[in-house]
Amino acid sequence: AQSVTQLDSQVPVFEEAPVELRCNYSSSVSVYLFWYVQYPNQGLQLLLKYLSGSTLVKGINGFEAEFNKSQTSFHLRKPSVHISDTAEYFCAVRGAYGGATNKLIFGTGTLLAVQP
Amino acid sequence: DTGVSQDPRHKITKRGQNVTFRCDPISEHNRLYWYRQTLGQGPEFLTYFQNEAQLEKSRLLSDRFSAERPKGSFSTLEIQRTEQGDSAMYLCASSSSGSSYNEQFFGPGTRLTVL
Numbered sequence: 001a002q003s004v005t006q007l008d009s010q011v012p013v014f015e016e017a018p019v020e021l022r023c024n025y026s027s028s029v030s031v032y033l034f035w036y037v038q039y040p041n042q043g044l045q046l047l048l049k050y051l052s053g054s055t056l057v058k059g060i061n062g063f064e065a066e067f068n069k070s071q072t073s074f075h076l077r078k079p080s081v082h083i084s085d086t087a088e089y090f091c092a093v094r095g096a097y098g099g100a101t102n103k104l105i106f107g108t109g110t111l112l113a114v115q116p
Numbered sequence: 117d118t119g120v121s122q123d124p125r126h127k128i129t130k131r132g133q134n135v136t137f138r139c140d141p142i143s144e145h146n147r148l149y150w151y152r153q154t155l156g157q158g159p160e161f162l163t164y165f166q167n168e169a170q171l172e173k174s175r176l177l178s179d180r181f182s183a184e185r186p187k188g189s190f191s192t193l194e195i196q197r198t199e200q201g202d203s204a205m206y207l208c209a210s211s212s213s214g215s216s217y218n219e220q221f222f223g224p225g226t227r228l229t230v231l
Contacts, residue, residue, distance in 0.1 A: 004158075009156075032217055036222075041224075041227075042224055042225075043120070043207060043222035043223050043224045043225050044159070044207070044209075044222040045222070046219060046221075049217070049219070051217055090158050090159070092158075096217075101164075101172060102147065102149070102164055102172075102211070102218055102220075103149065103161035103164060103172065103174075104151075104159070104161065104220060105161070106158030106159050106160070107158050108156070108157055108158050109156075109157070109158050
């Protein structure tokens, strides 16, 4: 079984400042890792994913994340945030092996609040 | 391609009533998922279909919940005898088994409020 921990429920940051949203996971098997963004009253949109290969992955809207197997982390970063980045961000995991369930396991989310 | 659609977007009901939600996946996707998201939490998996077959159900899906995908296209999620604890956002997602990692595309959700 897998689990995801997002310790920060809310991250306030000023516009144009850098930001890091933390995600740690637990799994006894290989995993795929994802970051989703949810704007108010909308569904989830995939920001980026780690499947294999390079541990630094780049996504949409200038976001990137780094997979660290030894620390079981997949932190999301952006060098300069905009007001429009204000949203809820979810880290998710699923098994990456033959026969793995297709369901995604989500963290509790981090609200990124960008202030002018 | 219009994406995943869900209907209705909002539903207010009284405790004890039955409700039914519909999800229309992306047309070429053969996999369909239902998740539930309560306030302040991440989405939690409820159930998953491949074509018409319901292949996995969470223990969160009590006897009052039933999901169907009769023709392998749209799906319905019914909640019988609703309780206040059923108030949540119900999200539907779809994916293609032909893609390398089955990226799930999410719909806008149906927000249920049980009074």
